[in-house]
Amino acid sequence: MSAYVEVTDLRRLFDVSKPWLNRVIEREPRRFLTAVDRVGFTIAKGETFAIVGESGSGKSTVARMVVGLLPPSAGEVLITGISMTDPREAAARRRLRSRIQMIFQDPYASMNPRWRVGKIIAEPIRAFNLIQGEGAIRARVGELLGLVGLHPDDSKKYPHEFSGGQRQRVAIARALASQAEFLVGDEPTSALDVSVQAQILNLMRDLQDRLGLTYLFISHNLAVVRHMATRVGVMYLGRLVEVAAAKDLFARPRHPYTRMLLDAVPDLAHVGRARVPVSGEIPNPIDPPPGCTFNPRCPLANDRCRTEIPALLDGVACHAVQEGRA
Amino acid sequence: MSETILSVRDLTVAFDTRRGPLTAIDRVSFDIGRGEILGVVGESGAGKSVTGSAVIGLIDRPGRIAGGAIHLRGERIDNLSPEAMRRVRGKRIGMIFQDPLTSLDPLFRVGDQIVETLRAHTKLSAKAARTRAIDLLAEVGIPAPERRIDGYPHEFSGGMRQRVVIALALAAEPELIIADEPTTALDVSVQAQIITLLKRLCREHGTAVMLVTHDMGVIAEAADRVAVMYAGRVAEIGPVAAVVREPHHPYAVGLMGAIPTLSQEADRLSQIPGSMPRLTAIPKGCAFNPRCPKVFARCRIERPEPILVGASRVACHLYDVTEKAA
Amino acid sequence: MSGRDIDVGDAPPVPLQVASPGRLARWRDSDLLASFLGSKTAMAALLATVLMVGLAVAAPLISPQNPYDPAQLDLINSNLPPIWQADGQAPFYLGTDDQGRDVLSAVLYGLRLSLIVGVLGVITSGVLGIALGLVAGYAGGALDTLIMRVADVQLTFPAILIALVVDGVARASFGGALDVGPLIGLIVISIGLSFWVQYARTVRSSVMVEKGKDYVQAARLIGLTPPVILVRHVLPNVTGPVFVIATINLALAIITEATLSFLGTGLPETMPSLGTLIRTGNRFLFSGEWWIVAFPGLALAGLVIAINLLGDWLRDALNPKLQ
Numbered sequence: 006m007s008a009y010v011e012v013t014d015l016r017r018l019f020d021v022s023k024p025w026l027n028r029v030i031e032r033e034p035r036r037f038l039t040a041v042d043r044v045g046f047t048i049a050k051g052e053t054f055a056i057v058g059e060s061g062s063g064k065s066t067v068a069r070m071v072v073g074l075l076p077p078s079a080g081e082v083l084i085t086g087i088s089m090t091d092p093r094e095a096a097a098r099r100r101l102r103s104r105i106q107m108i109f110q111d112p113y114a115s116m117n118p119r120w121r122v123g124k125i126i127a128e129p130i131r132a133f134n135l136i137q138g139e140g141a142i143r144a145r146v147g148e149l150l151g152l153v154g155l156h157p158d159d160s161k162k163y164p165h166e167f168s169g170g171q172r173q174r175v176a177i178a179r180a181l182a183s184q185a186e187f188l189v190g191d192e193p194t195s196a197l198d199v200s201v202q203a204q205i206l207n208l209m210r211d212l213q214d215r216l217g218l219t220y221l222f223i224s225h226n227l228a229v230v231r232h233m234a235t236r237v238g239v240m241y242l243g244r245l246v247e248v249a250a251a252k253d254l255f256a257r258p259r260h261p262y263t264r265m266l267l268d269a270v271p272d273l274a275h276v277g278r279a280r281v282p283v284s285g286e287i288p289n290p291i292d293p294p295p296g297c298t299f300n301p302r303c304p305l306a307n308d309r310c311r312t313e314i315p316a317l318l319d320g321v322a323c324h325a326v327q328e329g330r331a
Numbered sequence: 332m333s334e335t336i337l338s339v340r341d342l343t344v345a346f347d348t349r350r351g352p353l354t355a356i357d358r359v360s361f362d363i364g365r366g367e368i369l370g371v372v373g374e375s376g377a378g379k380s381v382t383g384s385a386v387i388g389l390i391d392r393p394g395r396i397a398g399g400a401i402h403l404r405g406e407r408i409d410n411l412s413p414e415a416m417r418r419v420r421g422k423r424i425g426m427i428f429q430d431p432l433t434s435l436d437p438l439f440r441v442g443d444q445i446v447e448t449l450r451a452h453t454k455l456s457a458k459a460a461r462t463r464a465i466d467l468l469a470e471v472g473i474p475a476p477e478r479r480i481d482g483y484p485h486e487f488s489g490g491m492r493q494r495v496v497i498a499l500a501l502a503a504e505p506e507l508i509i510a511d512e513p514t515t516a517l518d519v520s521v522q523a524q525i526i527t528l529l530k531r532l533c534r535e536h537g538t539a540v541m542l543v544t545h546d547m548g549v550i551a552e553a554a555d556r557v558a559v560m561y562a563g564r565v566a567e568i569g570p571v572a573a574v575v576r577e578p579h580h581p582y583a584v585g586l587m588g589a590i591p592t593l594s595q596e597a598d599r600l601s602q603i604p605g606s607m608p609r610l611t612a613i614p615k616g617c618a619f620n621p622r623c624p625k626v627f628a629r630c631r632i633e634r635p636e637p638i639l640v641g642a643s644r645v646a647c648h649l650y651d652v653t654e655k656a657a
Numbered sequence: 658m659s660g661r662d663i664d665v666g667d668a669p670p671v672p673l674q675v676a677s678p679g680r681l682a683r684w685r686d687s688d689l690l691a692s693f694l695g696s697k698t699a700m701a702a703l704l705a706t707v708l709m710v711g712l713a714v715a716a717p718l719i720s721p722q723n724p725y726d727p728a729q730l731d732l733i734n735s736n737l738p739p740i741w742q743a744d745g746q747a748p749f750y751l752g753t754d755d756q757g758r759d760v761l762s763a764v765l766y767g768l769r770l771s772l773i774v775g776v777l778g779v780i781t782s783g784v785l786g787i788a789l790g791l792v793a794g795y796a797g798g799a800l801d802t803l804i805m806r807v808a809d810v811q812l813t814f815p816a817i818l819i820a821l822v823v824d825g826v827a828r829a830s831f832g833g834a835l836d837v838g839p840l841i842g843l844i845v846i847s848i849g850l851s852f853w854v855q856y857a858r859t860v861r862s863s864v865m866v867e868k869g870k871d872y873v874q875a876a877r878l879i880g881l882t883p884p885v886i887l888v889r890h891v892l893p894n895v896t897g898p899v900f901v902i903a904t905i906n907l908a909l910a911i912i913t914e915a916t917l918s919f920l921g922t923g924l925p926e927t928m929p930s931l932g933t934l935i936r937t938g939n940r941f942l943f944s945g946e947w948w949i950v951a952f953p954g955l956a957l958a959g960l961v962i963a964i965n966l967l968g969d970w971l972r973d974a975l976n977p978k979l980q
Contacts (some may be wrong), residue, residue: 059518074874102880115871119893135473168606169375183879198374198607199547204601205590210599228548232591232600255593267593269523271514271548274594275574286488287520293907349691 008047008083009187010054010071010220015080016037017041017066040066042243043080045317048236053213053220055234055251057227059266061290062240068191072107073098082287084187087163089274103133106180110192112172115165122175123160126150129183149178153208171203177208183198189221206232227270231255239263242290242298248320259321261303261331297324305331336404336506336539337386338361344378344385344563346610353610355381357563358399360616360637363507363539368530370571371543371553374586376607378563383509383540383543385409388416388619392409422452425500425538429512431492435484435501438618441468442448442480445502452503467498472528490521494528501532508533511543551575559583562608562618569643579645582619617648625649692974699974702966709960719749720762725928730757736941739948752948755941760948761878763934764956770930771957774844779903781849782910786856787899791887793857794864805861807852816851816909817916823847823891824922833904837928848910855857856904898976904968907962915957931957 022028022035041063048054058064069075071082073089082089082104087097106129109115116125126146129135136142147157153174164172173193180188191208194202206229212218220306224230230237239260247260258264283303288294297315300306305325315322325331344356344417363369373379384390386401388411401409405486408419420426428434445464449455466624469478471494484492490607493513500508508527514522530553533540542554550557551571558568559580567580578584588601603623609613614621620630629648632640638651693699702802712719722729734757740750752761793804811819827843867873868891876886911931917923918932926937938950 072878074877099880102878105878107875107878109871109874111871115875117512117872117890117894128876129879132881170606179875198545200374200589200603201606202588203602204604205593206591207599207602226591227519227593228593231593266520269520270544270593271519271522271526271552272546272594273551273575273587273590273592276546276551276575286490287518 007049009050009085010068010221011073011081011083011086012047013045013081015041015044015070016078016084017063017070024327029211030188033068035144036291039243039293040064040290041070041077044240044243044245046223046238046245046248048219050219051213051217053222053233054236054238055222055224055230056225056240057230057266058240059225059287061242061287063243063290064223064225064240065191066283067240068189068221069109070272071221072105072189073102074107077181100139103129103135103183105186105187105189106183106189108173108180108190108193111196112169112176113164114194115176116172116179120161120163120165122162122164124148125164125175126160126179126182129179131184133272135184145182146178149176149182152181152212153178154204158246164251168201169197170204174208175202177205177212180254181212186217187219187221189223191223192225193222195224195226202229209233227255227266228272240265242287242293242313244298244322245317246299247323259326259331260299260323261305261325265302284303297322333365333367334404335362336365336367337541338402338405339382339386339399339400340402342382342385342396342401342409344381344390344394345397347393347395350611350650352397354613355394355399355563355610356385357613358562359565360399361558361565361568362472363541365539366534366537366552367556368533368540368542370550370557371560372545372547372550372557373540373560374545374607376562376580376609377560379543379560380511380546381563382560383511383541386541387420387509388413388428388616389420389550397569421448422503423502423506425505427493427496427500427508427513429490429511429515431496432484435492437484440481440483441487445480445495445499448499448502464498466504468495470532471495471498471501472524473498474620490524493517493521493525497525497532501536501538504536505538507539507541507617509541509543512545513542514549515544515546522549523552530554547575547586559586561614563610564618565644565646566619567645567647568637568644569641569645571643577641579625579640579643579650580619580647581625582648585622587625603643617646630652672769689974693970696970698966699970702963702970705959705963706967709768709956710772712765713772716765716769718763720759720765722759722762724763724766727927732757734759736946738946746754746961751952752848752946754937754946760952763929764931764952767929767931767934767953770841770924770928770954770958771911771914771932771960774798774841774848774914774924774930775907777841777845778848778910778914779907781845782852782906783856783899783903785849786853787860787892789853790857790860791864791892791895794861795868795883795887795891797865801861804857808857811854816848817913819851820847820913820917821920821922823850823915830921831971836926844914846915848913848915851913852906853908856899859898859902859905860895863898864891867884867891867894874940901968901972901975904964904971909965911957911961911964 013104016041018037019040021038025034028035044067044162046054056064056067066075070077077090084101087101088094089098091166108322126149127142130145136145146160150157155171155174166174167175194205197205213220218253222230222233231251236246237249237251239247239262241262246252247263248315254263258267288301294301296311296313300310303310309324315324315327323331340360341358342415343354343358345352345354358380361369364424371379371382385396396409400407403419403423408416411419435441442461442464446460446549447466449460449463457528465476466478468480470619473479473491473494485497513529517525526549529540542550544550544572554571557571557574559566559574559582567574567578567583574583575587579586580585585601585603589603591600603622608618615631616632617635620626623630635648637645666745734749734753735755736743736751737746737749740747741753745752749759752763753759757885789804793801822836824843825849873886873890876890914923914930915935918930919936921936924933926933929937934953935950941949
């Protein structure tokens with residue numbers, strides 16, 4: 006099966022320098038934060054690839070580069086073989102545009118509060134000129150609302166009249182309005198209550214089955230990722246440290262960070278469990294440790310880990326695993 | 332259960348609006364014993380935070396305690412003057428909030444803030460208070476406390492800040508700690524550290540803890556008993572293992588099933604239809620009745636009172652023996 | 658855990674079908690209206706403003722005299738005191754000036770001119786400021802720096818000074834003999850150039866907040882261009898504060914026009930605004946004809962105070978955090 010999405014050596018720096026005048030006066034150089042560092046993965050058509058990581062891992066930055074909201078500093082994103090960055094492929098990209106949509110974390114901020122829901126959902130249809138005629142557009146909006154479990158008459162309401170979960174349904178309807186086949190969800194349920202989260206996760210899986218959607222699912226919640234993903238990439242401080250099929254990753258985590266994370270998550274099954282405390286916190290991404298960025302917290306770190314960045318080989322970026330020490 | 336520290340009986344909190352009073356908390360009762368952690372869990376709008384605010388006397392206008400009684404070690408505290416309540420708050424009830432930055436004054440060294448609290452509530456000399464502050468910082472796991480005591484809050488990481496807040500809450504040796512979402516703003520790997528710390532300290536100091544959170548995983552690991560709140564009422568309260576593994580109230584059953592877990596893979600999460608009612612439209616009878624899969628006529632008319640089922644108390648007509656006999 | 662951030666539940670009850678109230682019902686139920694009905698000051702201010710605007714609009718119908726028409730003036734009627742004084746004469750209820758011009762009519766027509774110039778000035782400064790603020794906030798970078806530095810520099814000069822400079826330069830280049838129409842245009846432009854900074858700053862900061870929101874990202878994802886996104890999505894969401902500034906600036910613009918006229922660079926004596934009336938009336942203050950300056954002065958003060966109170970209330974009502 007050929008890859009639907011192909012991401013190679015993706016890199017993104019953010020300029021975190023002080024303003025020019027301060028730099029000149031205080032004689033400070035420009036400073037850059039490497040939010041994403043040489044990240045590469047592929048997503049097959051119809052699968053759910055999840056990227057999981059804690060704050061500062063760069064997972065949302067990857068999502069924004071994949072959909073084209075943020076230009077990468079280096080590297081390439083190919084979707085159905087079309088580059089999302091190469092200016093020579095702008096025309097082809099415009100046609101691709103309608104097939105890629107995003108579901109955002111905060112359903113309160115992802116919709117224009119002054120528009121009625123019907124207009125919000127119709128906007129992509131109008132922007133891509135998919136359907137002509139007001140009546141036909143209205144019918145399509147009603148159909149989309151039904152698809153996500155709302156009533157066609159809900160199109161007359163404003164976003165603030167809906168609950169968080171219902172709003173996320175509207176956001177999904179809008180994403181599907183342009184006949185999208187690839188949806189990128191950036192923490193789509195982390196602003197929702199658990200009972201509502203279950204509704205949205207179930208809906209996303211149902212829609213995937215019915216419409217053959219491909220998902221890139223970004224989350225910090227391992228349990229949600231386990232529920233949704235076919236394959237999982239684990240990010241730590243801008244780097245992909247492990248990529249594996251979901252079943253394998255949760256049954257046999259290989260990277261020491263993945264193991265630590267799986268051990269640390271508070272879980273329903275752990276009632277009254279006495280846990281092994283995990284040491285340390287995530288370092289400041291402006292000034293990451295040299296070598297493997299996880300080395301200060303890693304029980305297996307040695308001198309090589311403190312100097313040499315491990316490459317992602319056979320799905321895991323860890324010297325200890327590659328040397329057979331783990 | 333050991334000695335009761337906090338006893339809340341029929342607590343009712345109303346918010347006066349220009350469309351009439353809204354009942355945010357409706358006849359909530361629970362006890363917390365010495366060294367015990369009571370988890371208060373619920374989705375947004377369940378009233379869990381308001382319950383915490385009511386206990387520490389921080390209900391601001393237009394809110395007011397409209398009924399019931401709160402006793403701290405047998406002494407009634409819900410009708411104290413603001414001045415007397417302020418003393419109780421510092422000395423006998425400690426507080427831990429979600430965002431450590433709001434609890435720490437950014438302009439003061441963390442040591443000075445702890446010393447200030449110590450000297451306000453104990454008879455320690457300045458020197459003794461500083462020694463005690465260093466001990467406290469060491470106790471909450473701050474490395475090199477004799478050096479870090481002179482640091483400012485912004486020099487600490489998120490997890491370390493929350494540790495300082497815990498030290499601050501423990502400083503006056505309170506009988507009760509109210510922790511409102513203490514781990515929500517932290518990364519998962521750090522969450523586990525804070526939960527472990529909170530559990531250990533309460534056991535050692537014999538402090539009663541009211542742990543308010545939306546995260547059932549945190550409750551499962553930290554709490555001894557748990558109260559599940561819905562629409563301002565306690566739906567079920569009991570030992571954490573019983574409520575998590577064998578919930579009785581249909582809402583608790585739905586909630587537990589809706590939470591994805593790491594340990595088992597479910598194809599679909601069980602979902603509760605609809606969402607939490609607004610305070611302006613709490614259904615008659617059992618507040619959960621419109622969403623309940625087991626609803627029957629009585630649920631729509633009569634509000635269920637808590638009934639002892641096994642080790643838990645459940646507010647549900649299903650468990651009323653007279654109902655079954657009829 | 659303060660009681661203030663109580664979550665009143667974000668969800669309607671189970672039946673998804675809740676009738677969406679119409680626009681009128683939503684307005685009737687809104688907090689803005691409740692706040693308005695709860696504030697006697699706001700109601701009085703609105704009443705006064707509406708009354709003055711009504712008088713200004715109806716000036717040609719209700720004035721005893723057209724003060725711009727020299728043929729209607731008669732020197733026999735000059736320097737009459739208000740009607741309640743010994744020498745007062747109908748229909749000159751508020752007296753007349755040295756030309757025999759009816760003070761009441763002059764005040765009504767002056768109110769009209771002051772309001773026209775003020776409203777046009779506010780529109781000009783608003784359009785200029787909103788446009789520049791939108792561009793600065795959305796584009797960022799060098800363009801943002803350029804626009805905002807110009808704004809900073811402009812803020813260091815008093816608005817009246819800028820208006821005087823614009824006015825002076827224009828008069829010098831057109832040779833001083835301007836018709837009333839172009840003259841009003843000139844004053845409007847002077848006011849527009851003096852007051853745009855506040856709009857630009859407010860809009861820019863709102864835009865910087867809004868453009869980070871996901872609905873703008875969603876609009877980018879479907880390939881909308883920045884101008885379309887700005888006008889269709891961002892602009893409607895930054896208008897709240899603009900209305901407050903516009904109301905308060907209307908009072909300022911009216912005062913600025915009055916000041917310009919008072920200083921002699923505004924509207925001429927043949928077509929007096931409230932400011933011109935005060936300037937001309939000033940000459941008679943010491944010879945006992947107090948009414949020539951007092952009534953235009955009272956009208957100006959009343960108008961400005963009413964509009965200001967209205968603006969203050971609007972600011973508080975739209976921004977509960979300030980209370």
